[in-house]
Amino acid sequence: MKMKLIASALMMASVSFSSVATTELVNKAKAENAQQGQHNRTREAGFKATEQELKNLKAQLVAKRNKLQAQNDALAATFSENEDVLARLEEQLRLETGSLGEVFGVVRQNAKEIQNELNTSVTGVDAQSYNQQIDDVIAATTLPSMPQLTALWKAMEQQIKASGQIALTPVSFIDGEGKTQQVDVARLGAFGLVGDAGYVAWNGARQETKSYIKLPENGPTLASVSSLENGQIASVVLDPSRGVMLEQLALTPSFADRLQAGGVVGKIILGLLAIGVIIALVRGASLSVARQKIRAQLKNPDQPGNNPLGRILAVYDKEQNRTVEALELRLLEAVVDEQTSLEKGLSMLKLLAALAPMLGLLGTVTGMIETFQVITQFGNGDPKVMAGGISMALVTTVLGLIAAMPLLLAHNILSSQAEGIRNILEKQGIGLVAEQAEKATEPKTTQPVENAA
Template identity: 40%
Template sequence: MKRVIKVLVCLILAVPVQANELQLLLQEVRAEAVSDRAADTERIQAFKGDHDRQRALLEEARVRLAEAERRQEELKQTFQDNEVALTEHSDRLRIRSGQLGEVFGVVKQQAQDVRGLLNDSMISAQYPDRVDRLSFADHRRIPTLSELEDLWFLLQQDMTATGQIATFSAPVVLASGETLSMNVVRVGPFTVVNDQGLYLNYQDSQLRVLPVQPDGGAVKQAQAFVAGTGDTLRLDPSRGNLLALLSQTPDLKARLAQGGLVGYLILALGALGLLVALWKLAVMVNVEFRIRGQIQRVDEPLADNPLGRVLLSGQQGVVPEDTELRVDEALLREAPVLERGLTLLKLVAAVAPLLGLLGTVTGMIGTFQSITLFGTGDPKLMAGGISQALMTTVLGLCVAIPLLFCHSLLGARCRRMLQLLQQKGLALLVDQQESRGHEHRHVA
C-alpha cells in the first residue's frame, strides 16, 4: 500500500527524476515489501498459536464437563440411596416407637408453644438462656430424657416465678439507644421497673425503657417501691402490652402536628383572637373604672373617660336642642371606640370552624388518594388523612367556642356602657330643662 501511494505521489507531482533516484525508489519499495511479508508471517503465526490455545481450552472444558456429569450421576444415585435408607429408618423408628410417637409429637408441640410464651415473657429477662433449651422442638429426632426434663423444669420455673418479686441485674436499652447494665425489679410476669423507678418493656429479648412513662405519680410510686419505702406499684395485667400502647399514644404536640398546615393556621387565628379578647377586656375594665369614678363626680367632668367627654359636650350647648345634638354627636364618637376589636373577634370566631371544615375536606381528599393508590388493606396508610380531618375540626371548634363567649361577654359590657352614656346624656338634658323652667318661673 505504501508503495502504491508513493508511485501515485510521483505521478501526481510529475516531477522529473533522474535514473539514480528511480533506482533508490525501487530499492526502498523492495525493502518495504520484504518488511510487509515478515509482518504478515508473524500475524499468521500468532493466529495459529491462538487457535491451538483455544482448542486446548475447549478440550479441557469438555473434560471438566464430562467429570461434572459423572459426579452428578454419582450424587443422584447417592441421593436416591439416602432416600431409600431414610424411608427404611423412618419406618423402623415408627414401628419401634409405637404409641410413643404421638406422645413425642405432643411434647414437641408443647415445647414450641412454651417457647413462644417464654420469648414474650418478662421472666426471660432474668433467665435469658432458657429458651435455647427448647431447641429440640425443631428437630425430627426423638427428644432425650434430659430435654424432657428441661421442658418440665422450665414450666415449673415459669409458674414459680409468676408469683415472685425478684431483683436482678440486666442490660437495659435506654430511650437514647444506649445499653446499660442496671438493677431491675420484676413483679411476676406483669411489670419490670429499674432502680430509677422507670417502667420497662420486654421486646426482642431485651429490656427497654418506655419512651412515655405512666402519669399520675406512677414513677414516684415505683421509686418508693424500689427503695423499699412504699408498698404500692401499678401493674400491667396485659404483661406489658398496655404500657407499650401507652408509648404509642400521641401527646399534645403530636396531636397538633396531625392537623397539618391548616391546624397551625387555626391555632394562629385562635392566638390572635385571644390576644384581641384580652386586650379588649383590659381596655373595657379600665374604661368602666374611670366611668365609675366619673359618676361619683358628675359635676366635675373629665376628658379621660367617655362619660366625662359626653358631659363636657352636653355642657357646651346653650339651648336643649343644641345640647341634645352635642350629646348625640359625642355618643356617636364614643361608640366606635368602645366597639373597637369586637368585629375582628367575631370574624375570627366565624372563620375558625370554616378552616376546620377546610382541613376536614383536605384530609379526606388525602385519605381517598391513599385508598386509590394502595387500597384499603393497610389502615395506617389512611390514618394521616383521617387524623388531619378530625384534628382540624376539633381545633376549629376549640377556637370558635371560647371566642364566641368572649365576643358575647365583651359585646354585652360594651352595650351596657353605651346605655349608661345615653342615660347620663338624657339626665343632663333633663337637668338643663328643669333649670330653665325654674329660671322662667323665677322671672315671672
C-alpha cells in the same frame, strides 16, 4: 493370392489374440471370485461370533431378570407380611394406649404455651430452669416419660411463683449508643422489668433489654421498687399488658405532633386565634379601665374627666344653654361616638369566630382529598397510609372549633360590657336632658298686683 494370405494371417492373429485376452479375463474373474468368497466367509464367521455373543448376553440378562423377579416377589411377600404385622401392632397399640394419645396432645400443647411464655414474658429472665425438658416434650414423637411430665408441671409451678415475686437480676442492656452492658433490673412478677430510669423492654429471643422510647409519668424506678422488695407498701404504676401499652405510649402523639398534623391550615387557624385573643385582651382591659373611670366619675359628676361619662358631661356643660331638643341631639351624638369607640375590634372578633370553623372545614376537605389520592395510588389495604390525611382533616376541624368557641365567648362578654357602658351613658344623658327640660319648664316668679282702692 498374397492378399488372401495376408488376410488369413491377420484373422488367425486376431483369433489367437482374442483367445489370449479371454483367457486372462477368465483367470482374473476367477481370482476375484475366490477373493470375494474368502471375504464373505470371513464376514460370516464374524457374524456368527457376534450372534453367539448376543445369545450369551441374552441368556445372562434373562437369568438376571429371573433372579430380580424372584427377589421382587420375595420383597412383595415380605411387604405384605409387614403390612399385616404393622396393622396388628397399630391396633394393639391403640388398644393399649387408649386415651393416652389425647393426653399426649394436651401435654404438647401446654408445653408449647409454656415455651411461648418463656420466650415473651419477663419471667424468662431468671425463671427458665426447665427449658430443655420442655423442648424435648415438644419435639418428642412418642408418649412423654414421667421425668418429662414432672419437668412440665415444675416449669408451670416456677412460672406461677415467679409471677408473684419481685426479684433483682442482671441482664444485658443496650443503651442509646448501641453498646451492650450488664445492668441490674428488678422484675415485677410477670408484668415488666424496671431499671434505674424506669421500665425497660425485654427481648426474649435475643435475651437482652433496651429502654422504651417514652415512659409513663410517675413510673417506677429501681430505687422505688427496692422499697417493695423490702416489704414496704408503696404505689407502683404497672403495665398489665406486659409492655404492649408502654410500646403504644411511644406512638401516642404529643400536643406539638397534633398541631403539626394540622398542616398549614391549622397554623392559620392558630394565628387567627392568637390575633383574636390579643384583640379580646386589649379590648377587655380597655373596657375594664373605662368602667372603673365611669364609676369614679359617677361619684364626682361636677368635674368631668377623660372618660366616656366625663366627655358626655363635658358636652352637657358646653351645650347646656341650647334648647332641650338641641341638647338631646348633642348628647346623642356624643353617646354614639363613645359607643363606636367602645365597640372597636368587636366586629373583628366576630369575624374571626366565624372564619375559624370555615378554615377547619377547609382543612377537613383538603385532608380527605389527600386521603383519596393516597388510596388511588396505594389502595386501601394499609390504614397507616391513609392516617396522615385523615389526621389532618380531624385536627383542623378540632382547631377550628377550639378557636371559634373562645372567640365567640370573648365577643359576647365584651359586647355585654360595651352594652352596659352604653346603657350607663344613655341613662346619664337622658337624665341630663330631663334636668334641662325641668329647668326650661319652671314657672317664672311674678309680682302681685294691688287692687285700687
